[in-house]
Amino acid sequence: MNAPDGWKRQDTAPPTDTTDPDYFHKVVDCQWACPAHTPVPAYIRLIAQGRFSDAYIMNRQSNVFPGILGRVCDRPCEPACRRARVEEEPVAICRLKRVAADHKDDITDRLPKKPSKTNGKRIALIGAGPASFTVANDLAPLGYECTIFERHGVPGGLMRSNIPAFRLPESVLTEELGYILDMGVELRLNSPVGSMKALLDEGYDAVFVGTGAPKGKELSLPGRKEGDANIHIGIDWLESVAFEHTKSIGKKVLIIGVGNTAMDCCRTALRLGADDVKVMARKPRSFFKASEWELEDAEAENVAITVNHSPKSFVVENGVLTGMVFETLEYELDEKGAILSQNVTGEVTIPCDDVVLAIGQENAFEWIERDAGLKFGKWDMPVVDETTFQSTTPRVFFGGDAAFGPKNIIWAVEHGHQAAISIHQYCQDQLLLAHPANGLELTSTKMGMFEWRYSNSFDDAHRRAMPHVELAKRFKDLGTEVELGFTAEQAAIEVERCLNCDVQTIFDAPLCTECDACIDICPVDCLAITQAGDEVHLRETLDAPGLDAEQALFVSDDLPLTGRIMIKDENICLHCGLCAERCPTAAWDMQESQIIIHHVEDMAEGASQ
Amino acid sequence: MTSFAKPSINLKNAKRNALGLTWHDYEGAMSTLCAGCGHDSVSACMAKAFFELSIEPHRAVKISGIGCSSKTTAYFLNEAHGINTVHGRMPSVATGAAAANSGLTYIGVSGDGDSLSIGMGQFAHAMRRNVNMLYMLENNGVYGLTKGQFSASADVGSKSKKGEVNLAPPIDPVTLAMSLGATFVARAFSGDREQLVPLIKAGLKHNGFGLIDVISPCVSFNDHAGSTKSYAHTYKYYHKAVHADYVPMSKEIKTSYDAGSSVPVKLHDGGSIVLRKIDEDYDPYDRGAAYAQVVERAAKGEIVTGLLYVDETQEDMAATNKLASRPLNTMPYDELCPGNAELTALQNRYR
Ligand SMILES: Cc1cc2nc3c(=O)[nH]c(=O)nc-3n(C[C@H](O)[C@H](O)[C@H](O)COP(=O)(O)OP(=O)(O)OC[C@H]3O[C@@H](n4cnc5c(N)ncnc54)[C@H](O)[C@@H]3O)c2cc1C
Numbered sequence: 001m002n003a004p005d006g007w008k009r010q011d012t013a014p015p016t017d018t019t020d021p022d023y024f025h026k027v028v029d030c031q032w033a034c035p036a037h038t039p040v041p042a043y044i045r046l047i048a049q050g051r052f053s054d055a056y057i058m059n060r061q062s063n064v065f066p067g068i069l070g071r072v073c074d075r076p077c078e079p080a081c082r083r084a085r086v087e088e089e090p091v092a093i094c095r096l097k098r099v100a101a102d103h104k105d106d107i108t109d110r111l112p113k114k115p116s117k118t119n120g121k122r123i124a125l126i127g128a129g130p131a132s133f134t135v136a137n138d139l140a141p142l143g144y145e146c147t148i149f150e151r152h153g154v155p156g157g158l159m160r161s162n163i164p165a166f167r168l169p170e171s172v173l174t175e176e177l178g179y180i181l182d183m184g185v186e187l188r189l190n191s192p193v194g195s196m197k198a199l200l201d202e203g204y205d206a207v208f209v210g211t212g213a214p215k216g217k218e219l220s221l222p223g224r225k226e227g228d229a230n231i232h233i234g235i236d237w238l239e240s241v242a243f244e245h246t247k248s249i250g251k252k253v254l255i256i257g258v259g260n261t262a263m264d265c266c267r268t269a270l271r272l273g274a275d276d277v278k279v280m281a282r283k284p285r286s287f288f289k290a291s292e293w294e295l296e297d298a299e300a301e302n303v304a305i306t307v308n309h310s311p312k313s314f315v316v317e318n319g320v321l322t323g324m325v326f327e328t329l330e331y332e333l334d335e336k337g338a339i340l341s342q343n344v345t346g347e348v349t350i351p352c353d354d355v356v357l358a359i360g361q362e363n364a365f366e367w368i369e370r371d372a373g374l375k376f377g378k379w380d381m382p383v384v385d386e387t388t389f390q391s392t393t394p395r396v397f398f399g400g401d402a403a404f405g406p407k408n409i410i411w412a413v414e415h416g417h418q419a420a421i422s423i424h425q426y427c428q429d430q431l432l433l434a435h436p437a438n439g440l441e442l443t444s445t446k447m448g449m450f451e452w453r454y455s456n457s458f459d460d461a462h463r464r465a466m467p468h469v470e471l472a473k474r475f476k477d478l479g480t481e482v483e484l485g486f487t488a489e490q491a492a493i494e495v496e497r498c499l500n501c502d503v504q505t506i507f508d509a510p511l512c513t514e515c516d517a518c519i520d521i522c523p524v525d526c527l528a529i530t531q532a533g534d535e536v537h538l539r540e541t542l543d544a545p546g547l548d549a550e551q552a553l554f555v556s557d558d559l560p561l562t563g564r565i566m567i568k569d570e571n572i573c574l575h576c577g578l579c580a581e582r583c584p585t586a587a588w589d590m591q592e593s594q595i596i597i598h599h600v601e602d603m604a605e606g607a608s609q
Numbered sequence: 610m611t612s613f614a615k616p617s618i619n620l621k622n623a624k625r626n627a628l629g630l631t632w633h634d635y636e637g638a639m640s641t642l643c644a645g646c647g648h649d650s651v652s653a654c655m656a657k658a659f660f661e662l663s664i665e666p667h668r669a670v671k672i673s674g675i676g677c678s679s680k681t682t683a684y685f686l687n688e689a690h691g692i693n694t695v696h697g698r699m700p701s702v703a704t705g706a707a708a709a710n711s712g713l714t715y716i717g718v719s720g721d722g723d724s725l726s727i728g729m730g731q732f733a734h735a736m737r738r739n740v741n742m743l744y745m746l747e748n749n750g751v752y753g754l755t756k757g758q759f760s761a762s763a764d765v766g767s768k769s770k771k772g773e774v775n776l777a778p779p780i781d782p783v784t785l786a787m788s789l790g791a792t793f794v795a796r797a798f799s800g801d802r803e804q805l806v807p808l809i810k811a812g813l814k815h816n817g818f819g820l821i822d823v824i825s826p827c828v829s830f831n832d833h834a835g836s837t838k839s840y841a842h843t844y845k846y847y848h849k850a851v852h853a854d855y856v857p858m859s860k861e862i863k864t865s866y867d868a869g870s871s872v873p874v875k876l877h878d879g880g881s882i883v884l885r886k887i888d889e890d891y892d893p894y895d896r897g898a899a900y901a902q903v904v905e906r907a908a909k910g911e912i913v914t915g916l917l918y919v920d921e922t923q924e925d926m927a928a929t930n931k932l933a934s935r936p937l938n939t940m941p942y943d944e945l946c947p948g949n950a951e952l953t954a955l956q957n958r959y960r
Pocket residue numbers: 072073074126127128129130131132149150151152155156157158159162163191192193194210211212213214235238260261264367399400401402406407408409410412
């Protein structure tokens with residue numbers, strides 16, 4: 001067997017330290033993969049019990065915008081989901097979040113409130129996107145006076161100006177931004193900040209820059225200037241559609257680029273009257289930046305995705321754009337799929353009425369004077385600390401797309417949480433470096449013989465397909481939400497697909513009589529009793545040795561009767577509890593692990609004690 | 610008892626045998642034995658051995674008597690043939706089945722009560738006849754199914770759960786088997802599958818009667834302090850003398866064998882049982898010496914395990930009795946029942 005590099009060969013693997021909060025956190029792969037570390041299985045259990053409001057609140061504590069994210073999150077959790085290791089597809093984690101948001105009761109009285117008196121600290125937040133809103137969400141209830149400056153006439157950032165309403169209805173945005181504004185956050189609309197220096201002079205205790213990456217990339221090819229009237233920069237064009245300045249487009253539209261922005265552009269074009277929309281990609285499909293599900297949704301609307309076409313020039317006849325010239329390419333790939341070489345095989349002209357450029361976004365900090373005190377580094381980006389989000393000017397913090405370039409909403413939220421901690425520490429004259437470490441709480445789920453506090457039995461249902469509005473009804477306006485959300489029946493099935501990876505198998509070595517019962521019952525062969533040894537050797541003793549070095553191997557203390565050890569490959573465990581049910585001495589127990597992730601409110605409590 | 614069935618998961622990297630099956634394809638129904646019972650471990654080892662030998666499950670026959678141990682035929686090899694007979698009567702049914710169809714692989718599953726008390730006579734005669742089968746005696750020193758009475762294998766001085774001391778001397782199936790002519794005699798422990806799985810494979814491939822006396826603790830009635838068949842006691846006193854494994858003909862035997870310590874024993878199918886002596890002094894080929902060793906060690910409280918005696922030169926029942934090599938169920942009726950004239954001719958031979 002070829003062992004992945006991460007496995008240790010020589011040294012005898014020591015017993016696992018399961019008190020390290022990261023150990024079980026990593027077992028909950030979805031939570032580990034979520035930038036804001038949303039406790040996924042825990043909220044799915046709440047949904048399963050019909051406790052939608054509780055599930056919503058639990059989500060909100062981590063990710064602040066469950067209704068928004070339940071529709072448009074980039075969902076890094078799903079590719080990480082363990083379900084896909086024992087079956088075809090991951091749990092529909094993201095869309096279950098939406099179930100909680102759609103079906104919750106009025107939760108307004110459960111939200112953090114503006115305190116009766118302020119703590120006297122004034123925070124300026126620039127840009128009304130998810131990053132700034134998260135900072136405000138965390139700080140306002142502690143008494144900070146938060147003021148958000150936004151250049152546009154509506155809040156939400158790209159969530160409003162760029163993510164189309166057919167994916168994210170305005171009402172959902174308004175509701176969730178409203179919860180934060182209701183905490184006494186001041187929102188100044190139509191207030192572009194034109195000078196960092198001037199703002200600093202206003203004497204705010206801290207400034208948070210959440211201005212995003214607002215500039216679309218340009219494609220300077222012959223004909224660009226001449227055809228300008230019908231050549232649009234993707235994010236500007238989407239914004240102008242969102243704010244109803246643009247209400248139509250030509251029949252034949254080419255979208256250049258194949259990222260998520262391109263997917264929104266092509267689908268928006270269809271809703272503005274285009275009937276022949278092509279997305280033009282330079283490389284083969286395996287190199288596309290767009291998520292597979294965004295590609296599927298676009299293709300379901302009959303968008304044609306054309307690969308291996310590299311834009312060469314715009315064709316402008318009599319001052320009017322009539323088409324684009326592309327070089328056709330051919331790639332030689334190695335067996336891992338990396339490009340070895342590329343070859344131009346020819347040239348084609350594709351007729352069109354409009355072109356939308358969706359090839360990337362950039363930051364733009366022209367409003368921060370280079371003598372305002374902040375240091376700028378590589379690519380003319382401000383120097384920002386990766387853990388504290390502090391710039392070189394101590395009272396100025398960054399987060400979201402403004403900090404390290406374009407990412408996504410859930411990253412903006414996590415940046416916001418961390419920046420809020422730093423801002424609090426800064427305002428309370430504390431050291432910035434010590435962000436509180438995560439904690440771990442374990443609680444047994446045992447209720448009786450073969451009875452656990454969670455639905456432990458493996459359910460072999462496949463992933464539910466999201467119901468969509470039928471094609472014919474989608475295009476009449478921009479605001480018809482395409483996804484309908486899971487039905488009650490679908491949700492009831494989908495929640496059971498979750499493996500409850502946060503309910504851990506906890507092993508108590510001194511109790512084990514080495515009867516092998518747990519090993520035999522385990523449906524995925526992830527347990528073994530063996531002699532101590534190096535990790536490669538230990539993994540080889542498993543009936544189905546996992547192949548992922550990232551996934552932990554649990555190593556127990558010495559067993560009392562023979563001095564051997566119990567090992568467990570965490571990779572494919574179903575958390576089904578059969579080992580614990582089978583063990584005659586309760587050496588295995590199924591315990592819910594709660595990763596304690598601190599937000600600024602915990603620190604404030606600590607400080608007041 | 611478990612509240613739900615073990616789910617069947619198609620692991621992407623599960624090991625597959627020559628038939629393309631995984632070991633889960635050799636499992637049986639969900640066990641209803643007490644959690645932690647040694648018998649379940651033996652069932653898992655059976656499944657693994659059949660899996661590793663790539664025997665088609667439907668070419669195997671499981672036969673048992675009565676007892677927790679005898680119930681386990683339901684818990685492995687779902688696709689195999691099987692019968693739960695009357696208490697202690699498994700050997701005669703197995704003998705009949707083997708006579709009728711020698712092309713299948715026979716596994717008898719029994720307990721110490723089933724074999725050494727009520728079924729002692731049948732057990733003895735199956736060995737004497739050298740029926741071609743592997744006989745698993747899952748030995749826990751008690752009648753588990755009837756709630757823990759001492760069985761005939763209970764050691765003198767061993768305590769029952771309630772503290773009663775056993776005074777009657779035990780019957781040791783291993784020495785009994787050696788004295789009755791069994792040709793493959795082994796002892797093992799349900800807790801040591803590194804030893805048990807290869808041993809089962811060797812026993813399945815051995816031609817003739819193979820006995821594996823498996824110490825298989827009863828967690829509910831005989832796993833306490835003072836018991837000599839508990840996990841703790843067995844782990845403490847068991848001693849590996851001879852390791853045995855089956856190596857098929859197709860595989861060259863690569864290890865070099867130190868004279869006297871390990872020797873491959875050629876089998877009928879061209880494969881070999883490879884013995885590895887862990888205990889230099891032990892001689893598994895000499896019945897007298899082996900017998901003496903086991904008795905001597907037992908007196909010291911040591912549980913000697915491994916393939917303790919093997920003789921591959923003896924004819925099995927089918928050969929001795931010149932039984933038809935073709936299964937009876939494939940013979941045409943007129944061959945199977947040659948008619949009145951043949952019967953009369955036969956009877957006349959005895960007049
Ligand atoms: C077309 C498109 C689709 C996307 N789809 C998704 C998706 O489905 N899921 C996902 O997770 N992410 C998506 N993203 C990315 C996501 O929208 C951003 O990563 C996220 O909104 C970043 O949040 P932010 O708070 O950092 O900044 P932004 O959301 O960009 O908000 C910044 C705000 O600051 C304002 N501003 C800028 N400069 C100034 C100034 N000088 N003064 C005052 N105000 C200012 C801007 O007007 C804007 O409102 C998408 C992006 C695009 C372009």
